[in-house]
Amino acid sequence: MTETEHVSPGPFVPSRYRVVDRKTENSDITTLWLEPVDRPIAPFKAGQFNMLTAFGVGEVAISISSAPGAPGAIEHTVRDVGAVSHALASSQIGDVVGLRGPFGTDWGLESLTGCNVVVVVGGIGLAPLRGAMRYLAENPAPDRKVVLRVGARLPDQIVFPEEMERWREMGVDVEVTVDVADAAWTGHVGVVTQILTELPFDGAGAVALVCGPEIMMRFSARSLIDLGVSPENIRVSLERNMQCGIALCGHCQLGPFLLCRDGPVVPYAPLAAELITEIER
Amino acid sequence: MPSPDAVVIDANGVDSLITSLRAQGFRVMGPVVANGAIVHREIRAAKQLPVGWHDEQEPGSYRLSHGDDGEMFGWAVGPESFKQSVFPSRSVLWRARRDGQDLAVEATGDDVAPEAFFGARPCEVAALKVLGGVLAGAASPDPVFTRRRETAFVVTVECGRPAATCFCTSMGSGPGAAADFDLALTELAGPSGRFLVRVGSERGAAVLAGVASRPATAEDHRARDEVLGHAVAAISRTLDAEAAPGLLARNLEHPRWDDVAGRCLACGNCTLVCPTCFCAAVEETTDLAGTVEETRRWDTCFDLAHSYLHGGSVRVSTRSRYRQWMTHKLSTWVDQFGNSGCVGCGRCITWCPAGIDITEECAAIAASDGAVKTSEPTAVRDR
Amino acid sequence: MEEMSELIAKNSLFAGLPDSTIQLAVGCAQNVTFEPGARILVEGEPADTLYLLRRGRVALQVQRPSGKPLIIETIGPNSVLGWSWLVPPYRWQFDGVAIDPVGAIAIDGTCLRAKADADAVFGYELLRRISGVLLSRLQSTRVRLLDLYGHSLDD
Numbered sequence: 001m002t003e004t005e006h007v008s009p010g011p012f013v014p015s016r017y018r019v020v021d022r023k024t025e026n027s028d029i030t031t032l033w034l035e036p037v038d039r040p041i042a043p044f045k046a047g048q049f050n051m052l053t054a055f056g057v058g059e060v061a062i063s064i065s066s067a068p069g070a071p072g073a074i075e076h077t078v079r080d081v082g083a084v085s086h087a088l089a090s091s092q093i094g095d096v097v098g099l100r101g102p103f104g105t106d107w108g109l110e111s112l113t114g115c116n117v118v119v120v121v122g123g124i125g126l127a128p129l130r131g132a133m134r135y136l137a138e139n140p141a142p143d144r145k146v147v148l149r150v151g152a153r154l155p156d157q158i159v160f161p162e163e164m165e166r167w168r169e170m171g172v173d174v175e176v177t178v179d180v181a182d183a184a185w186t187g188h189v190g191v192v193t194q195i196l197t198e199l200p201f202d203g204a205g206a207v208a209l210v211c212g213p214e215i216m217m218r219f220s221a222r223s224l225i226d227l228g229v230s231p232e233n234i235r236v237s238l239e240r241n242m243q244c245g246i247a248l249c250g251h252c253q254l255g256p257f258l259l260c261r262d263g264p265v266v267p268y269a270p271l272a273a274e275l276i277t278e279i280e281r
Numbered sequence: 282m283p284s285p286d287a288v289v290i291d292a293n294g295v296d297s298l299i300t301s302l303r304a305q306g307f308r309v310m311g312p313v314v315a316n317g318a319i320v321h322r323e324i325r326a327a328k329q330l331p332v333g334w335h336d337e338q339e340p341g342s343y344r345l346s347h348g349d350d351g352e353m354f355g356w357a358v359g360p361e362s363f364k365q366s367v368f369p370s371r372s373v374l375w376r377a378r379r380d381g382q383d384l385a386v387e388a389t390g391d392d393v394a395p396e397a398f399f400g401a402r403p404c405e406v407a408a409l410k411v412l413g414g415v416l417a418g419a420a421s422p423d424p425v426f427t428r429r430r431e432t433a434f435v436v437t438v439e440c441g442r443p444a445a446t447c448f449c450t451s452m453g454s455g456p457g458a459a460a461d462f463d464l465a466l467t468e469l470a471g472p473s474g475r476f477l478v479r480v481g482s483e484r485g486a487a488v489l490a491g492v493a494s495r496p497a498t499a500e501d502h503r504a505r506d507e508v509l510g511h512a513v514a515a516i517s518r519t520l521d522a523e524a525a526p527g528l529l530a531r532n533l534e535h536p537r538w539d540d541v542a543g544r545c546l547a548c549g550n551c552t553l554v555c556p557t558c559f560c561a562a563v564e565e566t567t568d569l570a571g572t573v574e575e576t577r578r579w580d581t582c583f584d585l586a587h588s589y590l591h592g593g594s595v596r597v598s599t600r601s602r603y604r605q606w607m608t609h610k611l612s613t614w615v616d617q618f619g620n621s622g623c624v625g626c627g628r629c630i631t632w633c634p635a636g637i638d639i640t641e642e643c644a645a646i647a648a649s650d651g652a653v654k655t656s657e658p659t660a661v662r663d664r
Numbered sequence: 665m666e667e668m669s670e671l672i673a674k675n676s677l678f679a680g681l682p683d684s685t686i687q688l689a690v691g692c693a694q695n696v697t698f699e700p701g702a703r704i705l706v707e708g709e710p711a712d713t714l715y716l717l718r719r720g721r722v723a724l725q726v727q728r729p730s731g732k733p734l735i736i737e738t739i740g741p742n743s744v745l746g747w748s749w750l751v752p753p754y755r756w757q758f759d760g761v762a763i764d765p766v767g768a769i770a771i772d773g774t775c776l777r778a779k780a781d782a783d784a785v786f787g788y789e790l791l792r793r794i795s796g797v798l799l800s801r802l803q804s805t806r807v808r809l810l811d812l813y814g815h816s817l818d819d
Contacts, residue, residue, distance in 0.1 A: 009388040011421035012374040016386060055377050055384055056567040081591040096384045123813030153813050179808045181735045186763060189735040191807045216812045241589050243563050246421040250560035251587060256616030280601030
């Protein structure tokens, strides 16, 4: 081993990870399983994100969608929306991608021991919460009920449906609603707030984890507050342009937050509630 | 009482100071006149300094003039700051080479010679500290900045002739230098060129040891006080730095933002000349041989792409982009890093093609604190 | 078996009303059940019933030529189904099909209207509550028009 291998290559240099498996979740969402080629990243917590490099195309922030501490490859669920995410979503088994991380705040699972949990997600918002959901489903606590409420535009835009079924079997109260459906769909039709009109427990004292587009989080947070959940106990995952992940590039500012450092997971009250209603912040 | 850490040198002493720094291995970056402005270039001798040159600065205007006074440092600040030296406008962060399906990634070293920042104004020294709070204070410090700042030798020169755009007195960053330098010079009034030199570090003392000097007298210190006193009196612009964070935070819907948006060209000049603006974008390029290069370059929050988020930009209007820049500089910077992002150098005022003045904008908002855009119908408002 | 008045009082539309008011509704009400697939409301047919759902879900849907209906919304337990009895021309706008075994209280719309006409205080309270439910449905529908889970910042 040469001396240089002990020297940190610096915070901008990605570790090489190999794509060991991939799954097309739906028309524009793909999950990649990645294993380190040499230099693994540090252990992560649920809710944190990594910077993924498609070599020659660029780097992009992607939340980690596997559970913390789980053995095996680290999972990222990528939505094909730009040049870099397209290159990542198109990568094949055996390809090498770059990885830096983990970055940002997490869902704070260790604080969810003695309280009921409501998880509300919209669209691909389940990806950043999938690790937390796996953890909550696989580590049941007698004094904790877990409720998952999922909203999607169309039935085929629901991500991880089989996994949600497994969580349901493990005791999680799962409800899914879509905006538009035909008779092949036997679940709810309506917006996610319509399946947030009651909870199987007292909202006061419960913790809510919410992830989705900002409008959806806003409406969901209001419904949760109507159900008695304290605004301070609602955690939301916010997003802005992220280019470095380490609070150096200035892009992910949202008012007082540098979201790669102070987020993505922030309490809804007092700051986020205001920030996500302000335009062009 | 004369301080044992202060000496007086003459014009020849300035020259031997440069020589001494070069002998110690520093690349000496100092002020020179080029392209009609005072800019930073590598200097080898004192004769390259802008002797007799003065700058006249106003919102949107910068002019040099020459006098016969022989002053070496009779100017305020030019468009460049030493930001360029510690945070280059372009840096290659890493390279990757393809080898079949495999790929090797290597960090690119940043092995430029240590620089001496000769003639850095106290506001620029303050700016280096503000920049350090961001780039070196992060959990993963920026390696380029950290190395360059740690190795840099700072020769600050206190201000005797502030520009009309300066407001360092409001930001607590000048015209005198208090800390964070190796040597601090003050050009004292008088015909023959007399410089009070204060030592700020052991390194500074070592460099100064090779320069002919005499101990500073009480009279020399009084002369310095006089220079600084004149400078303070000459600074007319003010900004209420203490009130600004709260003021801007509660006035995000103030009609003044629309007003300034009508003048702002969103060109980003203010961010490029600002000694603390640190936004940077990364670009990845591939050459024909398949070598991938990751480059970081200065970015500006006035660019639409700055706030790009899958599908569009968050800050589309000029109003929102100017508001982001100014609220960040004076308000949310405090939330993020514990101090203001502004040092009062006035560059953003001078180099704004529309002459927008951050102190004036701040004062205008303060003058009608709490005003919000009205939604009255036009017909009623115009009656 | 629970009294009809208790069942009615459990529904959000009538919750908290004095018993005397509940009794006005009781006189128009009966218990009904539907098998999955049953068409509870039929598009274009006369509308004469307000359903207070006790269990099971109902899909509000519209038939397409292909035979695969489009589901507009699903209505769940403790919710209210059917408004068209309230205003002329008293005709169902959509189909309402039971998804699960459905248990409901069917309140005769003509009967309820008559009582509301006769007792303005009751009528006002009833309409106020119905407006609340309608407003929340309208808002949810508007939110769905936003494509809440939309992919892009600006389309």
